[in-house]
Amino acid sequence: MKVNRRMFLLGSAAATQAFSQSERTVNTAMIGVGNRGSYLLQAVLHQPNAKVVALCDIKPDRLDRAATAAARDNPATTADWRRIIDRNDVEAVFIATPPYLHSEMAIAALKAGKNVYCEKPIGITPEQVRALVEAARHSNKVFVPGQQLRSMKHLVEAVGKIHDGIIGDVIMVKAQRHAPADLAHDGSSGDWYFDMSKGGGYLIEQSVHNLDLCNWAINAHPTRAAGFGGILLYKNDPPGRTIFDCGSITYDYPGGVLMSFTQNVFHPASMPNGGQYVYVYGTKGAADLMQGMMYPREKGARPSVLAEKTQEDQYAHQEAFFDAVVNGTKPPVDIKIGAEAALTAILGTEAMVKQKVVTWSDMGVEI
Ligand SMILES: NC(=O)c1ccc[n+]([C@@H]2O[C@H](COP(=O)([O-])OP(=O)(O)OC[C@H]3O[C@@H](n4cnc5c(N)ncnc54)[C@H](O)[C@@H]3O)[C@@H](O)[C@H]2O)c1
Numbered sequence: 001m002k003v004n005r006r007m008f009l010l011g012s013a014a015a016t017q018a019f020s021q022s023e024r025t026v027n028t029a030m031i032g033v034g035n036r037g038s039y040l041l042q043a044v045l046h047q048p049n050a051k052v053v054a055l056c057d058i059k060p061d062r063l064d065r066a067a068t069a070a071a072r073d074n075p076a077t078t079a080d081w082r083r084i085i086d087r088n089d090v091e092a093v094f095i096a097t098p099p100y101l102h103s104e105m106a107i108a109a110l111k112a113g114k115n116v117y118c119e120k121p122i123g124i125t126p127e128q129v130r131a132l133v134e135a136a137r138h139s140n141k142v143f144v145p146g147q148q149l150r151s152m153k154h155l156v157e158a159v160g161k162i163h164d165g166i167i168g169d170v171i172m173v174k175a176q177r178h179a180p181a182d183l184a185h186d187g188s189s190g191d192w193y194f195d196m197s198k199g200g201g202y203l204i205e206q207s208v209h210n211l212d213l214c215n216w217a218i219n220a221h222p223t224r225a226a227g228f229g230g231i232l233l234y235k236n237d238p239p240g241r242t243i244f245d246c247g248s249i250t251y252d253y254p255g256g257v258l259m260s261f262t263q264n265v266f267h268p269a270s271m272p273n274g275g276q277y278v279y280v281y282g283t284k285g286a287a288d289l290m291q292g293m294m295y296p297r298e299k300g301a302r303p304s305v306l307a308e309k310t311q312e313d314q315y316a317h318q319e320a321f322f323d324a325v326v327n328g329t330k331p332p333v334d335i336k337i338g339a340e341a342a343l344t345a346i347l348g349t350e351a352m353v354k355q356k357v358v359t360w361s362d363m364g365v366e367i
Helices: 005-010 012-022 035-046 060-069 081-086 099-111 126-137 153-163 208-218 316-327 335-354
Strands: 026-031 050-056 076-078 092-095 115-118 143-145 170-178 224-230 246-252 258-264 276-282 285-288 293-296
Touching: 026 035, 026 081, 026 316, 035 050, 035 060, 035 092, 035 316, 050 060, 050 081, 060 076, 076 081, 081 099, 092 099, 092 316, 099 115, 099 126, 115 316, 126 335, 143 316, 143 335, 153 208, 170 208, 208 258, 208 276, 208 335, 224 335, 246 335
Parallel strands: 026 050, 026 092, 050 076, 092 115, 115 143, 170 258
Antiparallel strands: 170 276, 224 246, 246 258, 276 285, 285 293
């Protein structure tokens, strides 16, 4: 067990109690063991106090593969996720199913008294987010959305310095998520990803991470959005496709702070300025959040390192979840942050789909 700084400050009695708590086993179940669920399963197996007691997936081959990976713990397997929720011996549930299922599954797990790690986005409609926020509010269990960027040390440091005013007051953010291609049409998630009603679309399913970074840096959620998007390259590809392949959205934040976000899946890999970035502009300078660099505005002033990129612990986010379950520590992401990230993505999507300005209050979710 790692004795963390909080325990040290609490003194030796608390440290002893925390030590004995962390010796206990957290019986854990996984719902959805596809691409991300397989990774999360490895993360859970990596935890000193987690035991994988049950696995669920509707695809038998994936369930078998996961059972083999977790053979050490000899988990039960089922294709029916409600049987996971019904098990009295399950204390923590990991949910990594397609996005349209997250809210319903997480609500059922919270109501059954489970601690929940739920992949992003926590919902793809305002109604799903609202219902989950309500359930989390009435639960005393841990709820952690899978927004692992919040557990990355260099981002925590960089955003902390922005909040401390290193670039002055934040006045604008320019961010993008450009990819050289779509997700593989015959890939692991190909049977739901291209269907707007199951994944929510590129902005909700993928860019929710990037939008969360923008909210984090600005320290607020947007009040309204306007934008346009469409299917400009991958028309009916794959057949029946409903998600956009590009879009451009402008968000308005409290105090007139602006955020401009573009996304596409046809930025050639060989062309510069692709990929993902979050540029944060302040009254004294600007920050390239992902690269951890800071650029003062004065003429001739030299750029400096905002936060050194170090080797990150690949399972830090899942460790934080178990730390919260076992030791009561505050997790880096909670229902509020997860809901605000999902709703920011939903807001932008609704603006693009409806082709009008949509306000935060139009979504009708009290957080
Ligand atoms: N945090 C991250 O960086 C990250 C990365 C990748 C994916 N994800 C998220 O993880 C989730 C899953 O994505 P994926 O790429 O693993 O997709 P996937 O299709 O590979 O896996 C989803 C799994 O859920 C199973 N499933 C579907 N319906 C089910 C049901 N009713 N009951 C039980 N199992 C069911 C599927 O059979 C599949 O194996 C998505 O929300 C995605 O956004 C997060």
